[in-house]
Structure formats: structure tokens, C-alpha cells
Amino acid sequence: xxxxxxxxxxxxxxxxxxxxxxPALRGVDLEIREGEIFALLGPNGAGKTTFVEILEGFxxxxxxxxxxxxxxxxxxxxxxxxxxxxxxxxxxxxxxxxVAETVAMYSSYYPQPRPVDEILELVGLTQKRDERxxxxxxxxxxxxxxxxxxxxxxxxxxxxxPTTGFDPSAxxxxxxxxxxxxxxxKTVLLTTHFMDEAQYLADRLAVIANGRIVAEGDPATLAGRxxxxxxxxxxxxxxxRPPAHLSAEVVVGSSYEVSSDRVTQDLHDLTSWALGSxxxxxxxxxxxxxxxxxxxxxxxxxxxxxxxxx
Amino acid sequence: MNSAAMLSTQVKxxxxxxxxxxxxxxxxxxxxxxxxVIFTSLLGNHTIKVSANGPTIAISTYYVAAMAAYxxxxxxxxxxxxxxxxxxxxxxxKRTRGTPIPSGIYILGRLIHAFxxxxxxxxxxxxxxxxFYHAALPTGRPLAEFxxxxxxxxxxxxxxxxxxTTVIPNADxxxxxxxxxILPLLFLSGIFIPLAxxxxxxxxxIARIFPVRHFALGMDAGFVGSPFNWTDVLIVxxxxxxxxxxxxxxxxxxxxx
Numbered sequence: 001x002x003x004x005x006x007x008x009x010x011x012x013x014x015x016x017x018x019x020x021x022x023p024a025l026r027g028v029d030l031e032i033r034e035g036e037i038f039a040l041l042g043p044n045g046a047g048k049t050t051f052v053e054i055l056e057g058f059x060x061x062x063x064x065x066x067x068x069x070x071x072x073x074x075x076x077x078x079x080x081x082x083x084x085x086x087x088x089x090x091x092x093x094x095x096x097x098x099v100a101e102t103v104a105m106y107s108s109y110y111p112q113p114r115p116v117d118e119i120l121e122l123v124g125l126t127q128k129r130d131e132r133x134x135x136x137x138x139x140x141x142x143x144x145x146x147x148x149x150x151x152x153x154x155x156x157x158x159x160x161x162p163t164t165g166f167d168p169s170a171x172x173x174x175x176x177x178x179x180x181x182x183x184x185x186k187t188v189l190l191t192t193h194f195m196d197e198a199q200y201l202a203d204r205l206a207v208i209a210n211g212r213i214v215a216e217g218d219p220a221t222l223a224g225r226x227x228x229x230x231x232x233x234x235x236x237x238x239x240x241r242p243p244a245h246l247s248a249e250v251v252v253g254s255s256y257e258v259s260s261d262r263v264t265q266d267l268h269d270l271t272s273w274a275l276g277s278x279x280x281x282x283x284x285x286x287x288x289x290x291x292x293x294x295x296x297x298x299x300x301x302x303x304x305x306x307x308x309x310x
Numbered sequence: 311m312n313s314a315a316m317l318s319t320q321v322k323x324x325x326x327x328x329x330x331x332x333x334x335x336x337x338x339x340x341x342x343x344x345x346x347v348i349f350t351s352l353l354g355n356h357t358i359k360v361s362a363n364g365p366t367i368a369i370s371t372y373y374v375a376a377m378a379a380y381x382x383x384x385x386x387x388x389x390x391x392x393x394x395x396x397x398x399x400x401x402x403x404k405r406t407r408g409t410p411i412p413s414g415i416y417i418l419g420r421l422i423h424a425f426x427x428x429x430x431x432x433x434x435x436x437x438x439x440x441x442f443y444h445a446a447l448p449t450g451r452p453l454a455e456f457x458x459x460x461x462x463x464x465x466x467x468x469x470x471x472x473x474x475t476t477v478i479p480n481a482d483x484x485x486x487x488x489x490x491x492i493l494p495l496l497f498l499s500g501i502f503i504p505l506a507x508x509x510x511x512x513x514x515x516i517a518r519i520f521p522v523r524h525f526a527l528g529m530d531a532g533f534v535g536s537p538f539n540w541t542d543v544l545i546v547x548x549x550x551x552x553x554x555x556x557x558x559x560x561x562x563x564x565x566x567x
Contacts, residue, residue, distance in 0.1 A: 056408060057408075058404075058407070058408070058564075078410055078412075081408065081409060081410040082410045084408075086405070086408040086409075088401055088404060088405060088408070090400070090401045090565075092397065092399075092400030092401030092402040092403075092404070092405060093400075093402060093405070094323075094327045094402065095331075096326070096327045096330035096331050097323065097326060097327055097330075101323065101326065105319070105320075105323045106409060108315075108316060108319040108320070109316065109409040109410055109411040110409070110410060111410075132330075148405070151409075152409070152410070
């Protein structure tokens, strides 16, 4: 336990925050290890930004314990700011400075900045170093955001919804830059509402819904996804009925679904029955729940409506 | 980096961005000079008494002083308020807040830059007045008094610019709020049209309460040789202190929602 605590970049216990009477965070516990890319996933209004802004020192918490790089953001904001880099959701910067000037200006705010050229190389903006900010594309501006966040050579990087509103190629650009950060050994806390983004980038992730962490794990095994039931789907010709012991349910017309936790056995039963009865199983397929399905299920369970009517 | 180095770097980048922004450079520099040319061309042959017991001067000289005052106000109050509102809305201020630069240094950087721009504008206005209208330029003690008023006025109108951003809802509304608050005062304070001694008393009272008239009188003293009153400096300074207190209490780094 003791050694685990030492290597935690972020450690949060029982964090609560209210806006007026409405609770935004209802007791969040979370630990982010040094050097990992951690994704905080959740729908809009789940409390992602509130959570991150408390860690960054922009907001004060109502209750709970927060340690970021061993510091309390409420009590040591300046010391903390020298060691973190922040990419905010909306990205304002001076449009009339050029790329290199912008990074150099932000570098001047830090005690131990990383050399500007090195940063531009890292985010792939070396070619654009003399371009004015106002002439950059959306993806390039986002990469400049990351460059600014790297200016002070931080140990921990916050990325708040880094690709929201981007087209696929700009998203890919930004993803490549974030992947690159791993090689620097930086800890990254990323918030997103895109499942594929978390899956592609994160070592570990947590799902937040309605102010609570509802699941935590690595993308492949989140919420016991690999142990969850698979669904066998198929369509039968007119008039045919599936064998009773499979307990198949009609979806629509003659399309059926079997919810199965013994896929090999059930498939064998189904196909032997079909071969024996000379029936063609159209559209036969086996679906496992995607991370997206798990996510939707997790976030709908804690629907605020349910909370209040309980 | 120590505070002084951080401050000078900050001023350097504010300055770069300022000159590259065509709108801010144009409105700050072209407007006062354009008005100076227009007013002096329209009314240049008249003479005027600035105050009841003051000297009679050419109206062109009057406008050199008045437009210098106007230039300083637009370089400080207008630029700071509109610039900050835009930066606040676009998230520049919030981003800055997430870095270790002390707020005081960031704000002082803008103040110092506004002061430089104000000095350049006054020099240009004075040189123009000297060249084309033989306007008198202050020397010796009047020059020192003039510089005190310029420094106090710059700081006070910067502070007022910070203060007004607390009631500006968003960047789109910034020019409207700024102009609505300053334009009537510029007229009521005799910047564009000299205040006649028979002006209605309510108007003179407004001019007496707000800082624009007092600042303009201080500038007049340098250019036209009217008496310099330290009460003018004190009233402008008091507005500056009040504005600073309001900013300190209510200034926000995040966009208003």
C-alpha cells in the first residue's frame, strides 16, 4: 500500500463538489499511476470537467482528499502549476503570434522549461514554427495546445476532451501526438466522451456518470467485458422454428437471438440442428458487447432520473 | 526566470501581438490623429479660453492637448477592456491562469505596454501639433507635471479598463459597453467640443465627477499653459484606486456564462 501511494501521480478519495444545490461529484475515488495514460470517460454533464478542474486547481472541492503529484491543489497551487501542463477544452491563444513565439512565451513562465525546438519536434510543428496561429488548422492548433502544455516540461499532463468537434484526420493527428507522450514517460489524464479514443490511447480508464465512478479498469477487461454473455444471431427460413432447448428469442419476423455464456456449445447445438434439418442459417453471427455497449449500459444505469425516483 | 525578466518578456510578447493586430493598431493610432486633423481643419482659425482666467489660445493647440488625452484614454481604457474581454472569452486568460506566471506580472505587463503606447501617441500628437500648428510644447516644471498626470492617468484608465470588464458579458458586447461608457463622457468633458463657460450646470457637474475632464485639464496644462491643479491628479488617481479595488474583487479569468 505504502509503495503504491508513492507511485501515484493522482490520488483522490471521497471527492465531492456541488454547484448550488445540484451535486456535480458525489464521492469520487481514483488513483492514477505515474507514467500511465489514463482516460476518464463519461457523457456530457457527468462531472469530467469539474473533476479535472479541481485537480488542476481551477476549482475548489467541497469535500474529500486530493493529491496531485503529492500536492494539494487548494494549498500549493503555484508549486503544482510548475509541474503540470493543461490543455483546456476551448483553446484560446494569441492569434497574432507565431507558433515558436507562442511556445517561447509560455516557456518563459516556467522555472525549468523544455527547449522550444524540442517541443515543436514532439508535436510535429517544426515545419510550422514561423506560421501565425490564426493560419493554423484545427488539428495544428490542438497540437500547439499540447506544445504549450509541454512548455514547462511537466510531469503530469491534463487533456480535456482533446478531439471534440474534430474531423477524423484531425483526430488522428492529435492521437498520434498523445501516443508520442508515452515515450516521454509523462503521466496523462485524458477526458473524453469517445469510446474509441479511450480504447486507442489509454492504459487504464474509468467511466464517470452522474458524478460517480461507475467502472474502472483497462480497456480490454473493463466491467468484466470478456466474461460477459455473447449474443448469437441468425435468421431462419419461412416456417422454421429453432430447437426449444436453445431458448432463442424472436427479434423481428424470423430473426432470432440467443444470449449465451457457452458460445462453443450453443453454436455446435445450433449448427448440428440446422445441418440435420437441412436449414440454412442466414446471417449467422456471434456478437460480444463492445466497449461502447458496456459504456452505454454503465452510464444509463446511473441515469439521474433513476436516482431521483428511487 | 526572475520576476523582472518574466515581466519584460511578457511586455515583449504583448507588444508583438499588438502591432500585428491591424484593428488595435489602427483604432489606437489612426483615430486620434484623424480626429485631430478633422477638428483642426474645421475650426483651426478660432481662438478659445480654456478656463475663465486662463490664456486665450488657438483652437488647434486646444485640440492637440484634447486629442492627446483622447489617444491616451483609447490606448488604455478601450484597448485593455476590449482586449481582456476577448482574451477572457477565448480562454487565453484561463490558460494563463493554469501556468505559474503570477497574475500581478501578467497584468503589470499589459499596463506597462499600454503606458508605452500612450507615450508614443502623445509624442506623435505633440510633434504633429508642433509641426503644423506651432503648438507650444511643455518644458521644465510643466513638463514634469505633465508627465505625472500622464503616468497617473495611464494607470487609472488601465484600472478602469480592468474594472469595466467585470460588467462586460462577452467579447461581442465589449466594444458596445466600452463605447457606451466612454463616448458620452468624452463629449461631456470637452474632449471633442470645448466646454463653454455657459454650459448647463448639470453637464459641468458630470464633468467634475468623472475622471476624463480632470485628466484632460492636466494635459492642457502641459500644452496650453493653463494652471496645473494637483486636485485633478488626485481625482484621477482616486478613480484609479477605486477601479483597482473593483477589479481586485470582481475580475474573472474565466469566460462568463
